[in-house]
Amino acid sequence: MIIEPVVKGVVARSAHPFGCQQAIRNQINYVRTADPVTDGPKKVLVLGASSGFGLASRISLAFGGSMADTIGISFERGPSEKGVGTAGWYNNIFFREEAEKAGLIGKNFIGDAFSPQMRQQVIEYIKTEFGGQLDLVVYSLATGVRPNPETGELWRSSIKTMGEPVTGPTINIETDTMEQMTIGTATPEEVEDTEKVMGGEDWASWIDILSDAGVLATGCKTVAYSYVGPKATYPIYHQGTLGRAKAHLHATADQLNNKMSEMGGEAYVSVCKALVTKASVFIPAFSPYILALFKVMKDKGVHEGCIEQMQRLYAQRLYGKDKIVPVDDNRLIRVDDWELEEDIQQQVSELMVKITPENFTTMGDYQGYKTDFMQLNGFDLEGVDYQADISFETLTQLVA
């Protein structure tokens, strides 16, 4: 079969396995020549390792100087009668292959990171085959649902405001159109449920259980990712349900830091730049901001993707040269610093008001936005033979 892109709204319904392989290789090539991570961790667990920031973290830590063995947990689907499977499925496979070529472990666990069984399997593996202890735990899950560990009932996150409803344009990648949509006001229950899904509770639970099992090394660090953004997007993000959940995540970092400091460890949240990922394209009214931001940052030569962000985080912040992790007044690591620079934001605001449904494909960086989205799914990459006839057997023979 010839694998073609299929997009429904903002969801990719197909992925190109060898495009994903190329994307992994491109990221590896980038970190190999970038400012390296020195004195970095050697044994790393990444929750949410198959795409976006988690995958970039894993690549940075394995190939960007630290040469870490990694365990990656993710929720992905392989080839079946339903289709070729998800991009993340192939990212896991080709990451592992590249890691093994470099003499590193790249162990993949595919399944629900929220489940007790997953915790037990991973701990067992760390003890029996991974050398017994971790130096770093990266928490990079992004999801819309989490089961209540007590009842199994599902909490669902909502992307809503906590004040007045907000109307703003959103992009439909399938039709290349910009459509108005309104984000309603969350009920108290929706606020709480979003915090359950995207707040820090599950992160803390993982750290507790790993610590109780004795698999956190002295000096072990942990990091989770957040977004804050400029004032212009506060009503939809920072002061909405997602922002509230992130506030919980930030508070969790402080609690975990107290706990982990007893064994010389540290816990942080890193605030990252707005980027196109499988998760972020869902955030309504956010796309005009990203279109303007990409355009301005590219014009200024300071644009970064996930891999550049993560390499900078690990090389210059978490394992930076002066050994003390630089943080802001709220003890947050800021790799969104370039995004938030005053002159960048000034130009972004000026551009955002000019972006309309009629002109967004040229006024903002829609080309870049769409290319990023396609590349997340293994399409539009240079050097890939998209006319290749790929058999189903070829795909089922690839193992995680």
Ligand code: NAD
């Ligand atoms: P993503 O969708 O690319 O990655 C999410 C990962 O979580 C995938 O590996 C997926 O398989 C995994 N996952 C989801 N549910 C799971 C489950 N039940 N069990 C196991 N694995 C599961 O998302 P992303 O944008 O890279 O987001 C990662 C983090 O970065 C989030 O905390 C997000 O808020 C944060 N962040 C994102 C942006 C952005 O613009 N994209 C900016 C700043 C911070």
Ligand code: NA
């Ligand atoms: Na260093």
